[in-house]
Amino acid sequence: MRKGMLMCLLMLMAAVAVLDVAPARAEYGDVVLNKRSDKEGMRPVIFSHWFHRIRFRCKVCHDELGFKMRAGANDVLMVDIVDGKFCGLCHNGQIAWGTERCDLCHSGRHGLESRIHGGNQSLGPGRW
Amino acid sequence: MRSRRGRRRSRYYLWLLLATLILIARTPVAADMARRWLPLVKDGIHDPKSPALRLLQQPGEALSRLPADVAGSQVNWTAALEQGRINPRTNILPETKIRVLDTDILLNLRGGTPIVRFPHRQHTVWLDCGNCHEQLFKSKAGANKFSMQLILQGEQCGVCHGAVAFPLTQCGRCHNTARDKPLPAAAVRGS
Structure with a gap:
């Protein structure tokens, strides 16, 4: 009987260990932009697809704004954003917060790699 | 009075019950209630x-x-839009033409897995034609050669599915049409 109880306990622990894994870090589709931020002494930018998708359809950024649909394929310069290109079409203080509120976008940990985080659940070889 | 053996046995069943309950709680059915971010x-x-x-x-x-999903961001974004739970903007510039197409395309017609019925409508309410055509896919039905290998590597459908749209572990959501039944008449045959 003691053996049975031990088995049960082991089973319980295995179930917790295997199935109750911590959720994937970052949200699905979160993009880190860090081509220049760290070098310039700013926190990397975190772009959340979920946050934007509630408010805008994909076509707004990927058609009207001209963002290519591959993380890393866009060369987004702060000077262009201030000029109203890329993020700057909305982040101008009218549709969304303006570029003077640096910290709201530059909110990532230092040293993060530029790429999509929290995605790719298929675990393919992946270019994300 | 119960024997010592009986008490031990009931404790054994209690453990078993607890383990089973935890297992059930982690299944996709229960995931709807246990979504967390x-x-x-x-x-x-x-x-x-x-x-x-x-x-x-x-x-x-x-x-x-928002409506639940079991994978990705745990939200069914198509349902969220269709049910009017969200109403994301379609354009910023007033001159932008909003294009929506309502044609289904049947793909993977000669493969082994179920046929893919690709719905243009659910894609074009979010995306513009130019996001897929003509770079990723040619507009002519039957002109594209699809490869699951490429999709898994983040090409073709995999540009979005597996990165920002529902992931590639959801096979049946694209491979959604049985091969042994009459094909939907309204759909266009692709490759």
């Missing part, structure tokens, strides 16, 4: 010291109100 401060990419964390919207606060 990490707070930004713990998500591993936000800097916990960033002043933004006091101001930015938390994923759980926004996403828990």
Whole structure:
């Protein structure tokens, strides 16, 4: 009987260990932009697809704004954003917060790699 | 009075019951009730010291109100849009033409897995034609050669599915049409 109880306990622990894994870090589709931020002494930018998708359809950024649909394929310069290109079409203080509120976008940990985080659940070889 | 052996046996069953309950709680059926999102401060990419964390919207606060999904961001975004739970803007510039197409395309007609019925409508309410055509896919039905290998590597459908749209573990959502039944008449035959 003691053996049975031990088995049960082991089973319980295995179930917790295997199935109750911590959720994937970052949200699905979160993009880190860090081509220049760290070098310039700013926190990397975190772009959340979920946050934007509630408010805008994909076509707004990927058609009207001209963002290519591959993380890393866009060369987004702060000077262009201030000029109203890329993020700057909305982040101008009218549709969304303006570029003077640096910290709201530059909110990532230092040293993060530029790429999509929290995605790719298929675990393919992946270019994300 | 119960024997010592009987007491031990009942304890054994109690453990078994507990283990089973935990197993059930982790299944996809229960996942609908157990959806959870990490707070930004713990998500591993936000800097916990960033002043933004006091101001930015938390994923759980926004996403828990939307129709559930078992994979990806745990939100069925197509349902959220169709049910009017969200109404994201279609354009910023007033001159932008909003294009929506309502044609289904049947793909993978000669493969072994179920046929893919690709719905243009659910894609074009979110995306513009130019996001897929003519770079990723040619507009002519039958002119594209699809490869699951490429999709898994982030090409073709995999540009979005597996990165920002529902992941490639959801086979049946694309491979959704049985091969042994009459094909839907309204759909166009692709490759």
